[in-house]
Amino acid sequence: MIGSKKKRVAIAMMFLLPNLIGFLIFTAGPIFFSLYMSLTDWALTKHNEFSTEPIRFVGMQNYQRLLVGDESVFFWDYLGNTIFLMIGIPISIAGSLALALLINAKATPQAPRIRIRAGVIALVIGAIVTFFAWLATTPGPLPDPASPLLEMSAEVGLTDKSLFEVARLRSISFTLITAVFSLVIALGLIVGSVFFRTVYYLPSLLASVPMFLFWKTLYRPRGGLINAVLDPALDTIQTIITSTPRFLWYALGIALWTAAIIWAFRLMRSGINKLVHKDAGAAAFIGRTALVLTMLITAYGVGAVLVQAPQQSMLRSGFTSLDRSQTQTIADSLAAEFPTADTAELNLIARNTDGSSPDDAARFFATALPDDALPRTRTIARAQAKPLHDGLTSGDGLTSPEWLLSPSWAKTALVVMGIWTAIGGANMLLYLAGLANIPPELYEAADIDGASGWQRFVHVTWPQLAPTTFFIVVMSVIAGVQGGFEQAMVMTEGKADTITLSYYLYNIGFSDRFELGLACAIAWVMFAMIFVLTIFNFRVGNQLTND
């Protein structure tokens, strides 16, 4: 070791100080400061350079307001939204594993010579196919007056554009799709797994405001790509449903329910056995119960869709969102009904709830009214809204949802986008690393035992990946509890029932109320949730990896 103890400390401090000072000011200090702030009534509207009002210490009052007091209606609702968005986590983890397994199968040629040869062949074939795709679809020099395109163009409202033009554009589009398709095959063959890994990873790399803006256009009910693809697909499904006997759909739904119940029963029985014989601990049992419950709920939902499919009332729930005139009507009737209420405040709420669901609006209105007014406001607000007709059905059958505009579909839209972005991201890379670390001897042993592909996965791959899965689950839950702000801010502006806890914190702390104390309390409640979930994950993880 160099130098005396004193000198070593001095040198160490020289290296450490630039970081330590910043760390204390912006990380360690604020944590304690935040804890203190959450116990005060600190609000920038009350405590600023224009007022001398002292910041009061209010003890647990902020937490009480959140969990049981005047903020609790919002808090629990937004917590529900946060949990809804976290449904995407298990789906995207399973997807990441599937992608990693596909890439890891090394199905593309490995030897460089074969790779290049296969790629070049694919390129040549692709070029030829693309050329013929163009040749087959291009409308030729003169549009045929008897062409069915005439009807089609009237249907889509293309009255001012010539038929010839539409056919030409569709031909270019089709040719472009073929070209991209061929190019992906050729690149995949030449570059191999790195190409696929890169392509899958890109969405998660770009998951920020620019990409959310783009997805907002994809989700447009009319003129968006998703519904343009979904509409014809739903039409087909509609035709199939109406042309098959009704009992078939009942039978399918009931069969699914029965299968789910039997499977749940078996899983629970083996779980109880393990618990009784001390093969697994209580935490693993709770984890298994949660899994079974999720499975049952999913099966119930899918079964319900199947059973109801022929009745065309599928997934119809909730209400349309309110527009400005409707919220004003609510405000007016509430003002008439509650003479003590502050009319100006009701009008302000009417302005702010433009675009929200009737239940959300009811909660906002109730804050300006006596304590027990919520049921009444809800009735009035729901009376204003129309029952939802943009679920999956309208009067005339299946139609695409309104996605971000509809309170009952907006969260689903965010979940779908979240899965698309996360599925090929860091989790997939972690699984790829995990797969590469599995000793090949284990597979050789399984082969000697005559294990099938599925048995190899269940008995070798999955247990060997348990530490990776555990790490991914812990990190995803931590991110999930804090998530949803950017997406909702960009895509729905918090309308359509998409406000999560982090968005709530933004609204309370930085957007309209500047109640910093309350915002800190929200942050600490989120921390408590993360803490409990992480501890739980650790216990389950430990018990499962020790099995």
Add this chain to the structure above:
Amino acid sequence: MPNPPTPTRVKPSTLAKTLGRAVIVALLVLLALTFIFPFVWQILISLSALTDVDLLTQTGFPPALQPENFITIFQRVDLARYFFNSFFIAGWVTILQVITCSMAAYAFSRIQWPGRDKVFLLYLATLMVPAVVLMVPNFVVVLKLGMFDDYSGLILPSAFSAYGTFLLRQFMLTVPSSLDEAAAIDGASHWRIFTTIMLPLARPGIIVMAIFAFLFNYNSFFWPLIITKTANLRVLPVGLLQFESSYGQETPLIMAGSLLAMLPPIIIFLVLQKYLVKGIQLGAVKG
């Protein structure tokens, strides 16, 4: 399932094997297309004229390409300024993080001093605290230090990363200590060992940390949104969202702007992919 008397491994025929591989390749390609086609679609929108956007789902291709959208967006909104801000802020944060974190990591991994492990434990403990907890108090700190609505408020709070320190310390621990002991015997000071031995040897770790820092701060939205007021300080995500909420119907321009904003991360990833993938996979092993 009844076991056959002698468990013999059934070798799949070559044809079945080839077919299986073909199915996997087909799946890989189809999945790749679900990630690529949306971006192709975005490019098509960004090249369309405003009046053609609504018909794009019917025709699949714009009647007239309008690449000048990519120039118009710079005239309609101060995109150049937002680009500069994003690069300036993310760049400075990255440089400062590399300096402060590598020095701190050296102090934690190579110098013996009393209380070292306790201080390091404090660093580790803060890693468990979610970012939202720091948001509000940091906002107050920035207000009180007069850094609100200023570059310093955007750069300084992110310039000292506990995570980066942790990552680099782990990396430096893997550098054999015989190297710097030999240098110390030759009379080299700690500063000299740090700059001539440690920094070059820890370069892969530093590159990983720098990429993470840059990408994270380039994409960051929440903090710049609450800490800035003036238009001149807007970063790309905030500026683009601002443009979208004022001119939401100008889809081609918005798509052109967001495509441009996506380019730097794509380029960084393609060039430095090797390091980034290693870094992500390293995180789990250490975690």
